[in-house]
Amino acid sequence: MSTITVTTWSLRQTSPADLRPARGPVAGVRIVRAEVPSPEFSRFLYTAVGGDVRWTDRLGLGYEQWAALLAAPGVETWVAYENGTPAGYAELAAGADGAVEIVYFGLLPAFRGRRIGGHLLTCATARAWDLGERWPELSATRTVWLHTCSKDGPHAMGNYLRRGFTVFDTTVEREPDVLSPGPWPGALSRPLSQP
Template identity: 35%
Template sequence: MLPDGYSDVPAGKLATVVTCLDMPAPPALRADPAPQPGVRLERVAAPETGWYRDLYRRIGAEWLWASRLTMADAALEAVLHHPDVEVHAVMKDGRAEGLLELDFREEGVCGLAFFGLTPAAIGNGTGRWLMNRAVERVWFGQDRAPVRRFWVHTCTLDHPQALGFYIRSGFSPVKRQVEIFDDPRLTGALPRDTAPRVPIL
């Protein structure tokens, strides 16, 4: 347990407050926004690691996502090609511009492993539309065993609207944690000029 007051973070590290959220039952779906021309959701079976990392980076670099950039190809493939992990891409005009990754590897549970959009798909309701598709797939997918819990984590390095978005979508905060990790701009996983709002120390 961290003591009350300030705790120093070592140089070269980042610290973020993580909020853990649960959805123990299907919520009422929020109304879908008006359909966006050229946008569809496509399941990607056994995604190639280069394709996946490109999309992951275009979505998450600004928020300092790096965990999937540093995994060895074999380790990443073991996750992405697992029969109980689903990767879905938001396709806009033929290019992947969003990621929905659902992890069903724990019996009766689904983790929203990664959820996000590139700048090209933000700001027009596509996020709400994508979350509705996620909720439908998790709770009402006919080809999977029923789940009893749907969970997601977000943190203070994520988009500032992420936590509120998840709560409005039917998730409830259940736990708070502090995560300390190597700054990916210093390890080479991301360029040093990424996310200038977060100073490098």
């Protein structure tokens, strides 16, 4: 199996004041919390968003494993919709000592480059900062962090930096060159027809 070199950057904010909001999105975009944990919906979002950027770490999980991850205290899924169609999502997870990770973040390929990503990241980061208000059994948020890598889209790092995240760690590793199947074969190359 061939391998590729992957650089991973960890980024963080240490205060809600670090967040620099994006301009508002195009008309018809809403960000909504998926309040009922749904392994089927979360797996759809994961494969649809991560298929072309090689997200594979959760592909082998069974239904019960997905359900357990989503039901953990402090785990939230925030979904961007454009005119009722899922366009992307962010998954938040509370960790120890008030650290909240934006575990997954991204847009379906057809919705990239349409001013949705900055708005979604702004909303997800703000929800990470006030996560403790919705989960009183958890510590108040003290830091919000995420990671991105050289496999991600070309605008990912710029979006994170423009929203006020700063790099605090960088690693370089070799890993198998595996492409996620996406939601189904051929789905990644189909353009979205515009209204």
